[in-house]
Amino acid sequence: MSPRSLRAQGPLPLSREIRQMPSLGEQLRAERERKGITLEQAAADTRIREKFLTALEAGDYPALPGAVYTRGFLRNYAEYLELETDEMVVLFQHERGGAPPEPTPKRSFKPYRPVVHKSLIFRPVVFVPVLIIAFVGSFLGYMYYQFTTFATPPKLEITAPSSDGLTASADLAVRGVTVPGARVTVTLIPGPDFVDIHSADDGTFGASVVLSPGSNHLLVEVQAAGKTNKVIRTIQYQPAPTAAVGPAPQLVVDQPAAGSTLTNVSILVSGHVDRSVSRLLINNIAVPVSTDGTFQSRYYMPAGPQSFRVTAQTASGGTVEETRNVVVVYTAAVVNVFVRGGDTWLLATVDGADVPGSGRVYKDGETAAFIGKEVRIKAGNGAVAQVIYNGQLIAGLGKQGEVVERTFVAQ
Numbered sequence: 225m226s227p228r229s230l231r232a233q234g235p236l237p238l239s240r241e242i243r244q245m246p247s248l249g250e251q252l253r254a255e256r257e258r259k260g261i262t263l264e265q266a267a268a269d270t271r272i273r274e275k276f277l278t279a280l281e282a283g284d285y286p287a288l289p290g291a292v293y294t295r296g297f298l299r300n301y302a303e304y305l306e307l308e309t310d311e312m313v314v315l316f317q318h319e320r321g322g323a324p325p326e327p328t329p330k331r332s333f334k335p336y337r338p339v340v341h342k343s344l345i346f347r348p349v350v351f352v353p354v355l356i357i358a359f360v361g362s363f364l365g366y367m368y369y370q371f372t373t374f375a376t377p378p379k380l381e382i383t384a385p386s387s388d389g390l391t392a393s394a395d396l397a398v399r400g401v402t403v404p405g406a407r408v409t410v411t412l413i414p415g416p417d418f419v420d421i422h423s424a425d426d427g428t429f430g431a432s433v434v435l436s437p438g439s440n441h442l443l444v445e446v447q448a449a450g451k452t453n454k455v456i457r458t459i460q461y462q463p464a465p466t467a468a469v470g471p472a473p474q475l476v477v478d479q480p481a482a483g484s485t486l487t488n489v490s491i492l493v494s495g496h497v498d499r500s501v502s503r504l505l506i507n508n509i510a511v512p513v514s515t516d517g518t519f520q521s522r523y524y525m526p527a528g529p530q531s532f533r534v535t536a537q538t539a540s541g542g543t544v545e546e547t548r549n550v551v552v553v554y555t556a557a558v559v560n561v562f563v564r565g566g567d568t569w570l571l572a573t574v575d576g577a578d579v580p581g582s583g584r585v586y587k588d589g590e591t592a593a594f595i596g597k598e599v600r601i602k603a604g605n606g607a608v609a610q611v612i613y614n615g616q617l618i619a620g621l622g623k624q625g626e627v628v629e630r631t632f633v634a635q
């Protein structure tokens with residue numbers, strides 16, 4: 225077919241022209257590489273995140289923000305690479321499956337002529353500063369939008385439990401609202417429960433955990449767009465006591481001694497009961513009894529007076545109680561580490577010396593305690609390193625996969 229006959233047929237349909245061209249990503253990447261520009265350099269020059277430039281060149285459109293913002297990024301990037309911006313936008317719309325936007329009218333600039341209106345003449349000395357101010361204002365507005373959209377932590381609201389509280393049921397439902405499609409982790413400390421879920425399209429999420437007797441620290445963490453937000457709830461699980469009927473059983477509390485002062489240690493409550501005991505409670509929380517009648521439970525308490533009421537009950541309702549009042553004192557930094565939800569490399573340094581046995585990978589479920597005037601913890605996966613410092617819970621030391629270092633000193 226001759227060139228004259230081709231011209232007679234007019235321009236080819238848009239879809240055929242696009243199908244004969246390389247893809248949008250291929251054109252962008254080819255032009256960037258032709259100019260010898262790296263992705264990192266392009267991101268710094270255009271103020272567009274490197275991951276969005278990577279997604280544009282790979283054609284990974286689901287990884288990009290909304291179409292309006294993506295077209296803005298594409299226009300800036302195409303102009304930076306000295307490509308035809310309108311053609312790139314049309315090709316983007318075609319590859320996404322949508323109709324191409326209306327073409328932007330070509331702008332032409334006529335030679336400058338002074339405009340006279342009621343003796344007021346617009347001269348370059350006045351007009352140019354106005355254009356500069358308008359450009360600076362638009363740029364600052366764009367930067368503010370980028371910051372508020374991508375730099376603030378994701379929304380996280382826990383609707384159940386709505387606050388710290390007390391419950392008589394071991395089963396706890398956790399519900400909340402965050403941004404759609406975000407990763408949500410629910411961690412129970414102490415306890416093996418670790419839930420990893422994603423929020424629904426409306427941002428809601430839900431999970432169930434099983435509480436341990438006593439104080440439970442519930443950590444809910446959300447990750448979205450490279451940012452993290454978290455909420456902590458403290459839930460006390462105390463089963464309802466039953467009425468006492470029948471003869472009282474035998475109960476002996478070996479530890480702690482009544483009126484004792486415990487320094488820089490957790491509190492171990494232990495003792496033994498006779499075989500008639502079917503249930504043992506410490507501060508109204510059930511504690512298991514071994515086959516030989518012994519029992520023990522460890523508590524991490526803050527400084528100050530603490531009270532422990534031990535109750536033994538028989539199947540017929542017979543009850544006996546003993547109370548131990550103690551005082552907790554901290555003269556050093558006491559750091560208890562619980563690894564929950566994954567493995568992590570961990571190194572502990574106490575008073576300037578590395579602790580033997582640390583500096584290795586701690587498996588999920590392992591615990592460790594370190595005491596000194598200054599305790600430094602370095603973890604290779606901050607999210608799974610949970611800490612109780614002088615009886616106070618500190619949630620994960622950092623984000624998932626983040627290398628973190630924290631220092632604790634004697635109070």
